[in-house]
Amino acid sequence: MAEYDLETETGRREALRRMLTIRAFDEEAGDRFADGEIPGFVHLYIGEEAVGVGTCAALDPDDYIASTHRGHGHCISKGLDPKYMMAELYGKAEGYCNGKGGSMHIADVDAGMLGANGIVGAGPPLATGAALSIDYDDRDQVAVGFLGDGAVAQGQTHEAINLAATWDLPAIFVVENNQYGEGTPVENQHNVDNLSDTAQAYDIPGLTVDGMDVTAVAEAVAEARSRARAGEGPAIVEAKTYRYRGHYEGDEEPYRDDEEIERWKDRDPIDSFKERLIERGELTADEFDEMRADAEETIEEAVEYAQNADQPQPADAYEDMFAETPPEIERFAEAARTRADGGRDRQGGEQP
Amino acid sequence: MTAHAEPERELDLETETMTVREAIRQGLREELERDEDVYLMGEDVGRFGGVLEVTGGLWEEFGDERVRDTPISEAGFMGAATGAAATGTRPVVELMFSDFAGVAMEQIMNQMAKMRYMFGGKAEMPVTVRTTEGGGMGAASQHSGTIHSWIAHFPGLKAVAPGTAASAKGLTKAAIRSNDPVFVFENKMIYEQEGEVPVDDEFTVPIGEAAVEREGEDVTVVATQRLVGESLQTAESLAGDVSVEVIDARSLYPLDVETIAESVRKTGRLIVADESPLSYGTHAEIVARVQEEAFFSLDAPIQRIGTPDTHIPFSPPLEQEVLPSGDDVREAIERVA
Ligand SMILES: Cc1ncc(C[n+]2csc(CCOP(=O)(O)OP(=O)(O)O)c2C)c(N)n1
Numbered sequence: 147m148a149e150y151d152l153e154t155e156t157g158r159r160e161a162l163r164r165m166l167t168i169r170a171f172d173e174e175a176g177d178r179f180a181d182g183e184i185p186g187f188v189h190l191y192i193g194e195e196a197v198g199v200g201t202c203a204a205l206d207p208d209d210y211i212a213s214t215h216r217g218h219g220h221c222i223s224k225g226l227d228p229k230y231m232m233a234e235l236y237g238k239a240e241g242y243c244n245g246k247g248g249s250m251h252i253a254d255v256d257a258g259m260l261g262a263n264g265i266v267g268a269g270p271p272l273a274t275g276a277a278l279s280i281d282y283d284d285r286d287q288v289a290v291g292f293l294g295d296g297a298v299a300q301g302q303t304h305e306a307i308n309l310a311a312t313w314d315l316p317a318i319f320v321v322e323n324n325q326y327g328e329g330t331p332v333e334n335q336h337n338v339d340n341l342s343d344t345a346q347a348y349d350i351p352g353l354t355v356d357g358m359d360v361t362a363v364a365e366a367v368a369e370a371r372s373r374a375r376a377g378e379g380p381a382i383v384e385a386k387t388y389r390y391r392g393h394y395e396g397d398e399e400p401y402r403d404d405e406e407i408e409r410w411k412d413r414d415p416i417d418s419f420k421e422r423l424i425e426r427g428e429l430t431a432d433e434f435d436e437m438r439a440d441a442e443e444t445i446e447e448a449v450e451y452a453q454n455a456d457q458p459q460p461a462d463a464y465e466d467m468f469a470e471t472p473p474e475i476e477r478f479a480e481a482a483r484t485r486a487d488g489g490r491d492r493q494g495g496e497q498p
Numbered sequence: 499m500t501a502h503a504e505p506e507r508e509l510d511l512e513t514e515t516m517t518v519r520e521a522i523r524q525g526l527r528e529e530l531e532r533d534e535d536v537y538l539m540g541e542d543v544g545r546f547g548g549v550l551e552v553t554g555g556l557w558e559e560f561g562d563e564r565v566r567d568t569p570i571s572e573a574g575f576m577g578a579a580t581g582a583a584a585t586g587t588r589p590v591v592e593l594m595f596s597d598f599a600g601v602a603m604e605q606i607m608n609q610m611a612k613m614r615y616m617f618g619g620k621a622e623m624p625v626t627v628r629t630t631e632g633g634g635m636g637a638a639s640q641h642s643g644t645i646h647s648w649i650a651h652f653p654g655l656k657a658v659a660p661g662t663a664a665s666a667k668g669l670t671k672a673a674i675r676s677n678d679p680v681f682v683f684e685n686k687m688i689y690e691q692e693g694e695v696p697v698d699d700e701f702t703v704p705i706g707e708a709a710v711e712r713e714g715e716d717v718t719v720v721a722t723q724r725l726v727g728e729s730l731q732t733a734e735s736l737a738g739d740v741s742v743e744v745i746d747a748r749s750l751y752p753l754d755v756e757t758i759a760e761s762v763r764k765t766g767r768l769i770v771a772d773e774s775p776l777s778y779g780t781h782a783e784i785v786a787r788v789q790e791e792a793f794f795s796l797d798a799p800i801q802r803i804g805t806p807d808t809h810i811p812f813s814p815p816l817e818q819e820v821l822p823s824g825d826d827v828r829e830a831i832e833r834v835a
Contacts, residue, residue, distance in 0.1 A: 210585060212581065241618070242617075242618065242620070243616055243617050243618035243620065244618030244619070245618070246615055246616055246617070246618050247616045247617060247618065251616040251617065253613075253616070253617040253620060253621065254617075254620060255584055255585070255617065255620050255621045256620065260581065260584060260585070260621075261613065261616070261617060261621075263609075264608070265604060265608050265609075268577070268604060268605065268608060268609055270577075271573065271574055271576070271577020271578055271580070271581060271605055271609075272577055272578075272580060272581035272584070272609060273581060274574065274577065274578045274581060275577060275578035275579060275580055275581020275582040275583070275584070275585065275589075276581045276582065276584070276585040277581075278578050278581070278582045278587070278589075279581070279582045279585040279586050279587040280585070282537065282563065282582070282587050283586065283587065289581075289585075301573060302573035302574060302577060302604060302605065304574075305569070305571035305572075305573050305574025305575075305577075306574050306577060306578070308569055308571065308574065309568065309569055309571060309574045309575060309578055312569055313566075465619065466614055466615045466617075466618055466619035467614070467615050467653065467654060468614070468654070468656070468678045469614075469622065469623075469624075469676070469677035469678050470676070470677070470678060470705075472656075472706060472751070472752030473706075473752060473755075474751070474752055474753070
């Protein structure tokens with residue numbers, strides 16, 4: 147059973163709520179990054195909310211997703227808690243990865259989230275692998291690999307789709323065509339108009355849908371899911387969408403103009419879905435404002451949680467390398483623990 | 499996922515003589531029988547039986563599901579094995595020649611090696627990669643490399659390299675049972691080498707333990723893979739003149755420094771014999787670790803035997819020129835003993 151099914155009124159409201167949560171999360175993450183509170187790189191999902199939410203609306207809670215460097219929206223779509231996500235962005239011990247991953251690596255394998263990824267094109271092979279486990283164990287699940295339009299050009303993407311197709315694995319490849327790979331427009335990266343055309347080469351279905359329309363995405367993924375579950379193998383779903391922000395926060399965006407951005411914003415995935423729900427009598431403008439305020443509040447709380455969360459301890463740097471820690475690492479961990487317990491004087495009191 | 503703890507019982511010490519190839523195959527067969535989560539995948543591992551015939555017969559025994567032929571896509575199936583390991587199954591990948599690791603290196607270094615750590619421990623990575631190394635077949639540069647130093651060097655990966663049939667079986671089984679990514683580096687020139695192999699299906703060789711294959715008093719030779727056998731022969735031929743202790747390092751990461759240092763404390767002399775290129779690699783690591791632990795026991799300069807930083811050439815006389823051998827070990831012993 148889908149966690150939130152767009153065929154039902156509660157499911158539709160939940161989808162809207164998640165899109166609003168993603169937007170609030172990423173707006174806040176952008177602001178906090180600009181304030182210097184968040185280290186590293188931050189890639190925002192604003193404008194693409196319908197793709198992640200539409201995809202996960204068609205999935206069961208125990209299905210897997212493998213994400214990209216632009217992963218916050220996928221995490222929230224999959225049901226991860228913004229509090230621990232934000233703590234991860236802040237590098238805190240309470241983050242999803244205990245502060246070892248950051249924005250580009252948020253993961254919760256038990257929740258079916260196989261990680262955001264700093265390597266373009268690395269997610270599809272992992273999704274193929276999760277689909278292999280599912281198929282091997284005869285489980286009733288599917289695995290979705292998200293990838294950008296840029297990642298479609300990567301060799302390992304092709305290998306992953308071909309392998310999943312050859313073995314009829316229950317995988318779905320969701321291409322988020324947000325029109326650019328960093329600053330290079332999609333037409334300069336590919337010869338085909340629709341990136342789903344590549345599906346022909348694998349003899350699997352390829353569908354291009356309006357990625358600003360959450361229902362269209364969900365319908366395409368649901369169809370791919372039933373097919374995959376029936377043992378008929380993978381499919382490619384291309385969602386045409388747009389990122390409103392720069393490639394990363396701080397990007398000056400010399401490669402596009404405001405007029406183009408405004409044109410896409412006219413078809414904003416949240417506004418259009420809201421209007422549809424209002425037309426259907428399922429939502430009032432006041433309820434929407436309330437929903438948005440709630441989402442913003444959730445994210446404010448997440449930021450507060452992250453700001454107050456504990457820093458990891460130095461010895462934590464030596465944890466989680468292996469299931470069985472080799473002596474080569476253990477000696478450093480021991481030294482760090484010793485410093486933390488009694489060595490304050492030697493360390494000049496620098497322990498956090 | 500099923501439990502992978504080893505049952506507590508006395509091992510049957512019975513052995514049989516078999517080749518390294520048969521020992522590995524027996525290890526694979528036993529693990530396939532023991533644990534349903536385990537399956538093999540790679541190019542031509544199934545009906546074809548593996549290009550170097552290691553998996554021969556397993557497809558007939560276990561079928562398509564458990565002995566899977568992959569398309570020729572090292573990045574794709576190395577990534578699939580990584581994703582599969584993270585989601586509850588235990589793939590054993592055959593990478594036909596270790597030289598092909600380059601094609602799959604992204605998935606090896608950025609995904610397989612890093613996922614557990616980056617995710618704060620929230621991913622298991624029970625994947626085994628078996629691959630072949632080494633020159634001596636006239637296979638030329640792209641099919642003769644010895645790359646274990648790269649993998650052993652890379653954080654998050656474990657690397658083992660057996661030198662005898664028994665350790666080949668025991669390490670293969672330990673790798674499959676491990677919840678960490680383990681690369682098993684098989685030297686292709688020793689597949690026909692015979693040895694006594696425990697037949698007990700609970701026999702494993704712990705990752706991180708070296709083996710003293712021959713005791714001696716005057717010089718320690720730490721060898722790997724093919725050079726273990728050649729060093730043993732060399733030691734035998736010098737018996738009476740020089741008493742040579744030969745250690746099979748077996749595990750490169752983690753490395754059993756204690757066994758090696760203990761030996762050097764006794765003999766005062768160390769020779770490191772490993773087929774990989776000499777610079778910045780396995781030799782350097784063993785030497786560094788020994789001098790950290792046993793510097794004041796050393797009575798002579800440490801000697802390194804390896805490939806002189808070249809690729810492996812095709813023409814037999816050229817190949818013989820660069821490949822390290824038992825003769826090189828003998829000369830090194832003569833220099834220091
Ligand atoms: C293998 C690799 N090459 C290059 C990069 C640098 N890089 C990060 S994101 C990106 C663009 C990716 O474009 P696309 O796949 O379309 O995703 P989008 O950013 O549009 O979501 C690039 C080139 C990388 N992280 N990994």
